[in-house]
Amino acid sequence: MEIDNLYLRILPEVGAKKATLLEQELGARTFEEMLYHLPYRYVDRTRFYTIAELSASLPHVQVRARVSRLVITGEGRRQHAVATADDGTGELELVWFKGYKYLAGKIVPGAEYVIFGKPTLFNSKLNVVHPEIEPFDADARPRAGLQALYPTTGKMKKGYLNSKAISNIQAAIFRRLHERVNETLPAWFIREHRLVYLHDALYTVHFPRDAGELDRALYRLKFEELFYIQLHVLKQKFRRKVCFQGHPFTVVGDYFHRFYDHYLPFPLTGAQKRVIREIRRDCGSGKQMNRLLQGDVGSGKTLVAVMCMLLALDNGFQACIMAPTAILAAQHHETISGLLREMGVNVGLLTGSTKKKEREKIHAGLADGSLQVLVGTHALLEDAVSFREIGLVVIDEQHRFGVAQRAKLWGKNAVPPHVLVMTATPIPRTLAMTLYGDLDVSVIDEMPPGRKPVNTRHVHEERRFEAYAFLRGELERGRQAYVVYPLISESETMDYRNLEEGYEQVNGYFGPLGFRAGIVHGRLKAAEKEEQMRRFVEGETRILVATTVIEVGVNVPNATVMLVESAERFGLSQLHQLRGRVGRGGDQAYCILMTSYRISADSRKRIDTMTSTNDGFVIAEADMKLRGAGDVDGTRQSGLACNLRVADLGKDEGILCQAARTASEILEKDPELVDERNAVLAVQVKRIFKTRVNWRYIS
Numbered sequence: 001m002e003i004d005n006l007y008l009r010i011l012p013e014v015g016a017k018k019a020t021l022l023e024q025e026l027g028a029r030t031f032e033e034m035l036y037h038l039p040y041r042y043v044d045r046t047r048f049y050t051i052a053e054l055s056a057s058l059p060h061v062q063v064r065a066r067v068s069r070l071v072i073t074g075e076g077r078r079q080h081a082v083a084t085a086d087d088g089t090g091e092l093e094l095v096w097f098k099g100y101k102y103l104a105g106k107i108v109p110g111a112e113y114v115i116f117g118k119p120t121l122f123n124s125k126l127n128v129v130h131p132e133i134e135p136f137d138a139d140a141r142p143r144a145g146l147q148a149l150y151p152t153t154g155k156m157k158k159g160y161l162n163s164k165a166i167s168n169i170q171a172a173i174f175r176r177l178h179e180r181v182n183e184t185l186p187a188w189f190i191r192e193h194r195l196v197y198l199h200d201a202l203y204t205v206h207f208p209r210d211a212g213e214l215d216r217a218l219y220r221l222k223f224e225e226l227f228y229i230q231l232h233v234l235k236q237k238f239r240r241k242v243c244f245q246g247h248p249f250t251v252v253g254d255y256f257h258r259f260y261d262h263y264l265p266f267p268l269t270g271a272q273k274r275v276i277r278e279i280r281r282d283c284g285s286g287k288q289m290n291r292l293l294q295g296d297v298g299s300g301k302t303l304v305a306v307m308c309m310l311l312a313l314d315n316g317f318q319a320c321i322m323a324p325t326a327i328l329a330a331q332h333h334e335t336i337s338g339l340l341r342e343m344g345v346n347v348g349l350l351t352g353s354t355k356k357k358e359r360e361k362i363h364a365g366l367a368d369g370s371l372q373v374l375v376g377t378h379a380l381l382e383d384a385v386s387f388r389e390i391g392l393v394v395i396d397e398q399h400r401f402g403v404a405q406r407a408k409l410w411g412k413n414a415v416p417p418h419v420l421v422m423t424a425t426p427i428p429r430t431l432a433m434t435l436y437g438d439l440d441v442s443v444i445d446e447m448p449p450g451r452k453p454v455n456t457r458h459v460h461e462e463r464r465f466e467a468y469a470f471l472r473g474e475l476e477r478g479r480q481a482y483v484v485y486p487l488i489s490e491s492e493t494m495d496y497r498n499l500e501e502g503y504e505q506v507n508g509y510f511g512p513l514g515f516r517a518g519i520v521h522g523r524l525k526a527a528e529k530e531e532q533m534r535r536f537v538e539g540e541t542r543i544l545v546a547t548t549v550i551e552v553g554v555n556v557p558n559a560t561v562m563l564v565e566s567a568e569r570f571g572l573s574q575l576h577q578l579r580g581r582v583g584r585g586g587d588q589a590y591c592i593l594m595t596s597y598r599i600s601a602d603s604r605k606r607i608d609t610m611t612s613t614n615d616g617f618v619i620a621e622a623d624m625k626l627r628g629a630g631d632v633d634g635t636r637q638s639g640l641a642c643n644l645r646v647a648d649l650g651k652d653e654g655i656l657c658q659a660a661r662t663a664s665e666i667l668e669k670d671p672e673l674v675d676e677r678n679a680v681l682a683v684q685v686k687r688i689f690k691t692r693v694n695w696r697y698i699s
């Protein structure tokens with residue numbers, strides 16, 4: 001039977017109040033949504049541990065013991081209740097910080113109970129905080145199988161929706177079903193891949209008998225989930241290849257060749273050459289190009305973009321490049337117009353702060369075609385911006401642009417322009433397959449020659465002045481330095497105070513030594529920010545105290561050292577991006593990650609990753625494993641939000657590849673899924689991607 005139109009509130013076990021809570025906290029309204037609220041862990045309740053066996057390293061376990069009277073101790077907010085459990089092998093302290101008034105009346109001192117919880121060590125005594133406790137019933141059959149533990153929120157707990165209650169609701173759902181849950185994969189498919197039926201898989205993940213059964217159930221759910229995503233994205237790709245016309249860039253002409261022969265500032269790397277070839281072939285095919293260009297910070301993506309834009313010009317089209325910030329747009333404009341000046345190419349810059357008169361000039365130039373290349377920010381998307389004939393759109397640092405914005409670019413001309421999306425945030429392969437499965441991907445996996453990996457070290461705050469002394473050494477050799485402060489959000493006044501104080505401290509130390517410092521952050525007016533950047537770029541200021549506004553794209557090759565304050569507060573990919581700001585010249589560069597003495601285990605892993613590798617792909621993988629795919633930069637904004645219900649892109653690469661292969665095989669034979677055999681697949685793809693995901697559509 002169908003489970004997506006049965007509502008939880010019809011269950012007496014749920015009721016209106018809890019139904020509202022479930023909807024608010026879990027987004028679960030229907031049976032289906034609830035059944036996909038999966039346990040985060042399972043515990044073995046098939047056996048009792050003795051208290052003597054317990055140690056703090058054990059997960060949740062159960063013991064069978066006599067329990068003493070509940071004693072309430074402590075005062076005010078520190079008041080709590082304690083009882084002692086004794087099973088003859090030892091004593092275990094049970095502790096409650098709340099809800100104990102209710103318990104106190106219920107516990108019969110000296111009676112035998114089943115106590116379930118996680119042993120912890122406190123004041124060198126073993127205890128269990130907030131154990132589940134129920135009278136031992138000698139007649140009851142021992143509970144079979146693994147017990148599921150569900151994630152809950154504080155609000156849910158207050159509304160009596162703890163893990164146990166969730167489990168009861170799952171059981172109630174199955175009691176209520178008078179038929180099996182509708183199968184969502186075709187029978188032949190299930191047979192061919194030896195999968196468990198959906199009904200059994202869903203039941204098993206909530207009530208597994210053993211680990212083997214659980215694994216098979218999870219495999220089925222993960223495989224299905226990843227398979228449908230692949231079927232969806234690859235279907236788009238197959239369709240685009242067949243249906244969408246693109247401007248054929250048939251000639252490689254004068255602009256491209258002249259640039260290559262006379263104005264190329266340095267020989268291209270092998271990877272740059274290969275990528276340009278891939279793009280040329282794609283743009284020449286008569287189909288519209290949708291390509292993601294991945295290349296680590298400093299790998300030379302700009303030059304690739306420039307050469308592709310020349311290709312557009314050679315074929316009589318205009319080109320534009322869009323950057324996420326005004327600073328970056330200005331820098332691109334400078335680089336690109338510098339590269340193309342001698343060739344007489346007209347390059348314009350359009351940002352939010354472009355003056356009206358200049359703006360009108362640009363609009364006119366775009367309309368009559370005299371302005372060939374436009375560099376800009378989101379301002380490019382305004383309705384007034386209209387090209388005579390745009391052939392190529394380059395989007396730099398893609399993840400900061402939303403779906404709607406891309407769709408807007410698409411709408412500007414009858415035949416869609418080729419789209420090249422560039423990102424310096426290396427995306428793990430599994431995530432790329434999921435987020436960008438419908439794009440073609442090019443990778444620059446080679447750095448320009450002479451780059452030395454940035455030497456990265458971890459230093460505690462207590463040794464700040466040693467770090468300063470190191471900076472001083474670099475400054476005395478004529479180099480420049482960044483000092484970066486975390487800024488979680490623009491409204492964090494605390495962070496601004498830290499930044500201001502840091503700036504004072506830097507000035508206090510370096511000022512007397514004759515090194516001037518500048519400061520940039522998001523609260524500065526655009527003009528002021530630009531002025532600060534200009535002074536640093538030109539070497540007037542030797543130190544730049546900054547927030548992550550310098551994260552993207554800023555290029556000052558003379559800067560050889562970066563000091564990151566409170567580095568434990570940055571995410572991995574952010575640290576990697578930041579570090580990419582140094583080491584852009586030929587000199588050895590340094591990055592000092594400063595943290596307080598005590599940092600969390602995750603922070604330590606991040607810092608260790610940074611000090612042990614410069615490879616953006618390795619860092620991206622580590623980031624995904626630490627945070628889960630949903631939190632990797634760019635994912636949330638992408639529209640997919642990677643709201644995978646079962647699979648984990650950090651762990652399920654094997655299943656994903658299998659799913660992608662299967663989807664391709666099916667689409668090759670039946671690209672529109674019209675075959676009778678694939679009827680279920682067609683229905684499911686439609687259903688899933690209509691209701692659940694605001695699916696991105698690049699270009």
Ligand code: ADP
Nearest residue numbers: 266267268269296297298299300301302303448
């Ligand atoms: P990103 O990929 O991060 O956008 P950029 O395009 O800004 O990198 O390039 C980083 C630096 O490397 C720039 O200073 C650029 O001039 C330089 N560069 C690019 N390609 C090459 C090359 N083939 N050889 C030497 N230097 C290069």
Ligand code: MG
Nearest residue numbers: 301302396553
């Ligand atoms: Mg760049």
